[in-house]
Amino acid sequence: MKKTILIICLLSLTYFEATARTEFVLEPSQSMIMTGKGVGQDATINPYYGQDSYGIVKNIGERPFSIRVQQAGTIIEEIPIQKGETKKVKLLKGYELYLNPNPNGVAKASVDYEKIIE
Template structure:
């Protein structure tokens, strides 16, 4: 009887670990993107079903960490209510931390080459 319980426990722990590893891998894949030349994509700011990436801090101030994985630069455009607030160039193989207010939208604008990048979000530390 004790052996059966131990076996069941080990199987449960193994399955839980496997599920956790799969979930982490899926979340990482969702934040890795490839965009064709001359493409614009909303990444965050309009809500579920409209955003290209998952921002766990949507609607709150946060930091977007954008990493250029490609050999060509691209631009990050920050907008609010259709007004461009700022444009940030992300150079080849460069990573930038971009502060976002909860009401701002973040777009990726590609130029003449295919772009590959990752985008992740971090909570803004409160002082």
């Protein structure tokens, strides 16, 4: 019985580690780094940081916003996300993922990560 409970707990922990989904509220003047700078970043920890992965960002609010991918201060890509839209962005090793707010009001986002399997 104890082994069964221990196995269930371990499986649950593995599931939660593999799905680093988090929801965020973006104030009009607030740009947030999601992943890429380690300690002190604003939001999520990419469980696949240090290797190539996908960042999956969904607009769960009423206002559009944009995401930005950077590497060493250089913007790689900026992508607008409309209400209800989901974008899957390739995050190569060393890339940083940012959420850029809507200057006209509060936006809401959900962020998740996926390992690139080739």
